[in-house]
Amino acid sequence: MFTLTINGEKVTVPEGTSIMNAAKQLRIDIPHLCYLEGLEPEYHCRICGVEIEGEPRLAPSCVRAVSEGMKVHTNTARVRRARKMIVELLLVNHSADCPTCERNQTCELLKLAFELGVKKVRFEGEKPSYELDETSPAIIRDPNKCILCGRCVRVCHDVQTVSVIGFINRGLDIKVSTFMEKGLGNVECTNCGQCIQVCPVGAIKEKSAVDEVWAALANPKKHVVVQEAPAIRAALGEELGLPPGTLVAGKMHTALRRLGFDAVFDTNFSADLTIMEEANELVKRITEGSVLPQITSCCPGWIKFMEHFYPDLIPNVSTCKSPQQMFGSLAKTYYAQKAGIYPAKIVSVSVMPCTAKKFEAQRPEMTDSGFRDVDYVLTTRELARMIKEAGIDFAGLPDESASQLMGLYSGAGTIFGATGGVMEAALRTAYKLVTGKELERIDIEPVRGLDGIKTATVNVDSLEVKVAVAHGLGNARKILDEVRAGKSPYHFIEIMACPGGCVGGGGQPISFDLALRGIRGQVLYNEDRVLPYRRSHDNPSIKKVYQDYLKEPLGEKSHHLLHTKYTNRGRV
Amino acid sequence: MSTALWKTKVDEVTKQRGKARETLLPCLEAIQEVSGYIPQEAVSYLRENLDVPSVDIYGVITFYGMLTTKEQGKYVIRLCNSLPCYLNNSENMLEVIERELGIKAGETSPDKNFTLEVVPCLGLCDKAPAMMINDKIYENLTEESAKKIIAELKG
Numbered sequence: 082m083f084t085l086t087i088n089g090e091k092v093t094v095p096e097g098t099s100i101m102n103a104a105k106q107l108r109i110d111i112p113h114l115c116y117l118e119g120l121e122p123e124y125h126c127r128i129c130g131v132e133i134e135g136e137p138r139l140a141p142s143c144v145r146a147v148s149e150g151m152k153v154h155t156n157t158a159r160v161r162r163a164r165k166m167i168v169e170l171l172l173v174n175h176s177a178d179c180p181t182c183e184r185n186q187t188c189e190l191l192k193l194a195f196e197l198g199v200k201k202v203r204f205e206g207e208k209p210s211y212e213l214d215e216t217s218p219a220i221i222r223d224p225n226k227c228i229l230c231g232r233c234v235r236v237c238h239d240v241q242t243v244s245v246i247g248f249i250n251r252g253l254d255i256k257v258s259t260f261m262e263k264g265l266g267n268v269e270c271t272n273c274g275q276c277i278q279v280c281p282v283g284a285i286k287e288k289s290a291v292d293e294v295w296a297a298l299a300n301p302k303k304h305v306v307v308q309e310a311p312a313i314r315a316a317l318g319e320e321l322g323l324p325p326g327t328l329v330a331g332k333m334h335t336a337l338r339r340l341g342f343d344a345v346f347d348t349n350f351s352a353d354l355t356i357m358e359e360a361n362e363l364v365k366r367i368t369e370g371s372v373l374p375q376i377t378s379c380c381p382g383w384i385k386f387m388e389h390f391y392p393d394l395i396p397n398v399s400t401c402k403s404p405q406q407m408f409g410s411l412a413k414t415y416y417a418q419k420a421g422i423y424p425a426k427i428v429s430v431s432v433m434p435c436t437a438k439k440f441e442a443q444r445p446e447m448t449d450s451g452f453r454d455v456d457y458v459l460t461t462r463e464l465a466r467m468i469k470e471a472g473i474d475f476a477g478l479p480d481e482s483a484s485q486l487m488g489l490y491s492g493a494g495t496i497f498g499a500t501g502g503v504m505e506a507a508l509r510t511a512y513k514l515v516t517g518k519e520l521e522r523i524d525i526e527p528v529r530g531l532d533g534i535k536t537a538t539v540n541v542d543s544l545e546v547k548v549a550v551a552h553g554l555g556n557a558r559k560i561l562d563e564v565r566a567g568k569s570p571y572h573f574i575e576i577m578a579c580p581g582g583c584v585g586g587g588g589q590p591i592s593f594d595l596a597l598r599g600i601r602g603q604v605l606y607n608e609d610r611v612l613p614y615r616r617s618h619d620n621p622s623i624k625k626v627y628q629d630y631l632k633e634p635l636g637e638k639s640h641h642l643l644h645t646k647y648t649n650r651g652r653v
Numbered sequence: 654m655s656t657a658l659w660k661t662k663v664d665e666v667t668k669q670r671g672k673a674r675e676t677l678l679p680c681l682e683a684i685q686e687v688s689g690y691i692p693q694e695a696v697s698y699l700r701e702n703l704d705v706p707s708v709d710i711y712g713v714i715t716f717y718g719m720l721t722t723k724e725q726g727k728y729v730i731r732l733c734n735s736l737p738c739y740l741n742n743s744e745n746m747l748e749v750i751e752r753e754l755g756i757k758a759g760e761t762s763p764d765k766n767f768t769l770e771v772v773p774c775l776g777l778c779d780k781a782p783a784m785m786i787n788d789k790i791y792e793n794l795t796e797e798s799a800k801k802i803i804a805e806l807k808g
Contacts, residue, residue, distance in 0.1 A: 244706035249715045260707040261693070261722065268708075652697065653707060 085151040100142035115230035116143040173206040176225035189281035216264030219272040219439040227284040233276035269389040273382035274436030274587015290457040297428040311498030312434035312583035315604035320465035321475035331480020347483035349490030351408035353617035360510040361634040381441035382578030392649035409454030434586035460588025489622040492609030499602030500552035500582035501528035504575040553580040726768040735774035743782040
């Protein structure tokens with residue numbers, strides 16, 4: 082332990098603690114831009130410089146470790162002058178179209194400039210005029226707003242191990258780009274969008290579908306249906322004035338009806354459907370002795386990752402489409418038939434916590450209904466913007482349910498949004514399939530929580546089913562390398578690309594705080610506990626869709642509408 | 654044939670120095686030397702062998718003036734424009750050479766004989782303005798001497 086003085090106050094912290102973290106204990110917040118909890122500090126931006134007595138230069142408080150007797154000052158005239166100067170210099174080159182920038186309410190540079198009292202930029206300089214990277218169907222990069230903090234590069238390399246963006250060129254020409262400047266759409270980008278979550282400014286954002294959805298809603302010839310992923314109800318409130326941790330399922334359904342959607346359903350329904358197919362697939366693989374472990378397939382970020390980096394594991398990945406796509410193919414077949422609407426009239430919209438879902442929806446094979454199964458994908462942030470634009474007082478809305486046919490859901494469907502949720506939901510149904518009895522201890526605690534890799538053994542009669550759950554692609558790699566080496570002891574593996582699962586998706590309200598993601602996950606577990614049905618196979622709307630339309634899990638119709646294939650995409 | 658050559662060179666370097674991130678720069682230098690540029694296949698080969706992401710390799714290539722991903726001419730002219738050369742009229746030299754070759758800085762002539770590049774300091778500040786053509790140094794350039802050098806290379 083070292084004792085040091087910060088602004089005249091003593092604090093004792095363990096060896097190796099950074100000055101910035103030591104200051105936090107004294108409730109001193111040292112301003113920073115390139116530093117972000119959860120990423121390795123790199124000291125690019127120099128905003129966190131502090132004075133240390135006896136040292137001629139300002140020291141980087143994010144990386145500088147404390148030492149015994151150190152005397153630190155974080156609020157001297159010199160420190161304040163340096164911070165202001167840095168912000169001014171950043172603003173000189175920053176394409177600061179703040180009023181029209183997506184990140185207007187969440188921009189860290191804007192906030193810093195205000196908090197540090199930057200009243201005037203004393204310098205003039207050239208504004209960059211780089212081309213936007215619009216090659217990806219999910220994510221747009223605007224290098225003109227980039228302040229070169231490197232957070233996106235670190236999350237892409239260190240957390241996700243995808244490593245498709247990096248610094249190129251030298252000196253004034255430095256920018257963040259892709260290999261050969263091919264663009265995100267032409268490299269191994271998984272579209273996970275964690276780079277959006279860590280970007281302090283508006284340099285990375287989703288490719289918006291808001292205008293297209295408004296146009297569809299305004300077109301009287303179109304019948305617009307909407308589905309919302311589990312994780313939306315755990316986070317949408319944050320964008321609309323409600324505290325984190327608020328379940329907004331009811332208000333969300335009401336808001337969607339008020340926006341003019343003709344039929345408001347719920348992806349939680351098709352999450353239940355995914356479980357019916359996936360649990361049956363698992364039981365089939367185990368009893369027939371075919372390829373194991375089975376790996377989940379609901380996460381499109383993980384799927385594209387696998388197609389680039391682990392194509393040899395394609396036989397292990399469940400053939401089930403994701404809940405978004407299962408919903409999409411049923412919307413233009415089952416629902417069209419039930420409602421007597423010609424499928425070409427239907428516009429199918431989804432609201433997802435995810436940027437990779439935009440990529441998934443436009444995959445060429447996702448047309449099993451005979452039409453584009455999902456026409457437009459909105460992120461949580463985009464839906465919040467539409468609700469604001471429509472002048473809807475979200476916090477004051479009454480609660481409504483989604484329409485029953487494809488909107489009734491079980492607790493198993495809702496926990497899909499948290500890491501471990503798909504595993505837990507699948508086990509609840511697989512147990513019934515194998516034993517004919519219901520799993521008594523329905524809460525499978527070992528697969529919950531925020532550990533990067535979670536494992537459990539579940540006794541299903543005489544069979545010990547070994548399962549593993551990984552979230553964040555860096556964690557997934559560890560599990561996948563075992564599978565590749567033939568050393569995996571597991572029967573069933575759940576993988577989610579984003580840390581925390583879908584609640585931490587690239588389309589969620591901006592944050593890289595894992596604890597907040599845990600709070601959002603807890604919202605879903607709490608909802609699960611109070612829902613009338615907690616197992617997918619108990620959901621009456623699921624029973625109905627099999628009875629009236631699909632006939633049986635893994636049956637001919639299911640095979641055609643609910644299952645898919647994968648592509649070896651190779652490396653770039 | 655030249656493909657095999659860079660591969661052989663890379664294998665030599667990695668055999669000597671090990672397959673690690675630290676070996677990236679020597680490998681790139683070797684490829685540049687034998688091929689005159691860094692082909693995309695070479696980047697993939699390095700990614701696999703050194704376990705360095707392609708974008709990081711591209712970052713290193715674009716950082717160093719002596720490395721390039723573009724196929725280059727027989728003669729690569731590197732004209733310095735750092736401060737001492739700039740003060741001794743390197744801008745004017747650039748105009749002269751561009752006019753003589755009919756290409757702009759960063760371009761290669763259609764007959765693939767010449768590539769013209771503007772580079773940072775060559776360490777020849779006492780003899781500014783200076784340039785390098787392949788491995789040969791040309792100092793204290795004047796309009797006349799520059800024209801003569803180009804004319805001789807054109808043959």
